[in-house]
Amino acid sequence: xxxxxxxxxxxxxxxxxxxxxxxxxxxxxxxxxxxxxxxxxxxxxxxxxxxxxxxxxxxxxxxxxxxxxxxxxxxxxxxxxxxxxxxxxxxxxxxxxxxxxxxxxxxxxxxxxxxxxxxxxxxxxxxxxxxxxxxxxxxxxxxxxxxxxxxxxxxxxxxxxxxxxxxxxxxxxxxxxxxxxxxxxxxxxxxxxxxxxxxxxxxxxxxxxxxxxxxxxxxxxxxxxxxxxxxxxxxxxxxxxxxxxxxxxxxxxxxxxxxxxxxxxxxxxxxxxxxxxxxxxxxxxxxxxxxxxxxxxxxxxxxxxxxxxxxxxxxxxxxxxxxxxxxxxxxxxxxxxxxxxxxxxxxxxxxxxxxxxxxxxxxxxxxxxxxxxxxxxxxxxxxxxxxxxxxxxxxxxxxxxxxxxxxxxxxxxxxxxxxxxxxxxxxxxxxxxxxxxxxxxxxxx
Numbered sequence: 529x530x531x532x533x534x535x536x537x538x539x540x541x542x543x544x545x546x547x548x549x550x551x552x553x554x555x556x557x558x559x560x561x562x563x564x565x566x567x568x569x570x571x572x573x574x575x576x577x578x579x580x581x582x583x584x585x586x587x588x589x590x591x592x593x594x595x596x597x598x599x600x601x602x603x604x605x606x607x608x609x610x611x612x613x614x615x616x617x618x619x620x621x622x623x624x625x626x627x628x629x630x631x632x633x634x635x636x637x638x639x640x641x642x643x644x645x646x647x648x649x650x651x652x653x654x655x656x657x658x659x660x661x662x663x664x665x666x667x668x669x670x671x672x673x674x675x676x677x678x679x680x681x682x683x684x685x686x687x688x689x690x691x692x693x694x695x696x697x698x699x700x701x702x703x704x705x706x707x708x709x710x711x712x713x714x715x716x717x718x719x720x721x722x723x724x725x726x727x728x729x730x731x732x733x734x735x736x737x738x739x740x741x742x743x744x745x746x747x748x749x750x751x752x753x754x755x756x757x758x759x760x761x762x763x764x765x766x767x768x769x770x771x772x773x774x775x776x777x778x779x780x781x782x783x784x785x786x787x788x789x790x791x792x793x794x795x796x797x798x799x800x801x802x803x804x805x806x807x808x809x810x811x812x813x814x815x816x817x818x819x820x821x822x823x824x825x826x827x828x829x830x831x832x833x834x835x836x837x838x839x840x841x842x843x844x845x846x847x848x849x850x851x852x853x854x855x856x857x858x859x860x861x862x863x864x865x866x867x868x869x870x871x872x873x874x875x876x877x878x879x880x881x882x883x884x885x886x887x888x889x890x891x892x893x894x895x896x897x898x899x900x901x902x903x904x905x906x907x908x909x910x911x912x913x914x915x916x917x918x919x920x921x922x923x924x925x926x927x928x929x930x931x932x933x934x935x936x937x938x939x940x941x942x943x944x945x946x947x948x949x950x951x952x953x954x955x956x957x958x959x960x961x962x963x964x965x966x967x968x969x970x971x972x973x
Contacts, residue, residue: 596661596671596694599678601687604629604646616694618664629690634660634668646675646688653677658695670695742806749799756792759783826971827864829901830854833892836871844879845888853893858901861971862948870944870952873937874905874964881909881962896970900950903966911956920954 596616599608609624617624617632629646630639638660645657654675660668671692678686762783780786837850860867875890882888885908894903912920921942938952945952950968957963 594693596690596692598624598629598690599687600629600690602685604643604688607687616661616663616669632662634662634666645673646690661692742803746799746803746806749795752791753795753799756788756795759785759788824862825864826859826861827867829858829860829867829903829968830856830894832864832868833871833894833903836868837875837892840872840875840879844876845883848879848882848888849890850875851889851891853891855894855896858894858896859971860901860948860968862968863944866944867948867968870941870966873941874966877937877964878905878907878909882907885909899970900967901970903968905964905966906957906961907963908961911960911962912954914956917954917956921952 594612596613597608597610598606598613600606606624606627606629609621614621614624630642633639633642642659645654645659654673657673657675658670659673661671663669671694673690673692675688675690678689680686760783762779833854834852837852841848841850875892878890879888882890887908889908891906892903893906894901896902921938942952945966945968948968950966952967953965955963955965
C-alpha cells in the first residue's frame, strides 16, 4: 500500500475464514503506519516552517547589522558574510565565500599579525584587536575586530565568528560624545552661574545696606578731614607770617588745632576700618559670584554660614530670626563660593517657608560626627507636603508662584553638595516645620 492510498474499511470486506485473520491484522497495522506517517509529515512541515523562519530572522539580523561580520572555518575560509562586509569590501557574496579571511588584509605583515591573533587568541575569544582591512578600491581602513570560537552541538570546534567596526566611525562617535559631554559641562556651569546670579539678585537690597554703613562713615570722615585740612592750612600759613605769639595762640584756640590733632588718629582709624569692611564685602561678593574653576581649598564653614545668614537676613523681613549654634571653626575642603550658595539657598528657603508664620525662626546648629560635619537648618514653617518630599531636589520643581523662584536652587545645591562628597537631605519635624541636613567631610586646615 502506498502512503497516499486510503485505508481499507474492514467492515466492507466479505466474510472471512480463520486464515484471513492474518491479513486483517496486516491491514490494521498498515492503517497505524499510515496514521503515523501523517503525523510525522505534519511535524516535519512545522519544523521546516520554524527552520525557515529562523533562517529568515538570522538573515534579517545579519543584513541589518552595521558592523562587519563573517563566519569562517578552522582554516580561516569564509563561509558566511553579511551585507555590511559586502558593502565595505566592494565584493559580492560569491567572491567572498570560500576565500581566505586573511586575503582581506592589505599586506603580508598585517596578514601575519591577523593569523597570530585569530589562530591563537581568536579561538579563545578576542576583543578590540585593531588591524587594517582592505576596503572599497583596495583602500586600507583601520578596523577594530572581535572574534569568538564556533562549536557544534557536541562541543567540537568548527571555526570562528568575526565582527569588526571601522575605527573611523568609532572615532567620530567618540568625538561626538566628547563634544556632547563638553556642551553639557558648559551648560551645567552656565546654569549654576545663572542660579548664583539669581540668588545674588535677590540679596541686592541687603548687600547694598551692608555696604552703605561703612561707606557712610568713610564719607563722613573724609569731609571732616577736609575741614581739618583747611584749618591746619590757615594755621600753618600764619606761622610763616609776622605775628606775635599772642596772636598765634588766639588763632590756635579759635581753629581748635589741638582738638584736630587729637581727633586725627581716630578719624584715620575709622576711615581705614570702613575701607577694610567695604573691601571685605566686595571680596566676598567677588568670590561668591565668580565662576568656579573646581579648585578645592580649605575654608571655614562657620564663617561661610554666618556670612550667608547675614546677607539673607538683610533682604528678609525684620521679624525673621536666625539662631546659630556653631563651633568657632569648621574646616571643610572644597569651593567656599559653592557651599555659600548652598547655605544661602537653604536660609532663603527657610525665610520663604516661614513668611506666613507669626514669629518666623530658623535654628542652625552643627556637630562633628567622625570625619564629617552635620549642619541642621530647622525652621518653624508649615513643613513640606509628603507628596513633595520625593521631588524637592528635582530640577524645576517648585511650589512658589511664577516669578518667585526657578525651581533650580535645591537641585543645584544637591548637586554641589554631592560634588563635595557630602549629602543634603530634607524631612519634616514631628513638632512641625522642616529640617534640611547638610553633611560635608571634614578637611585639613
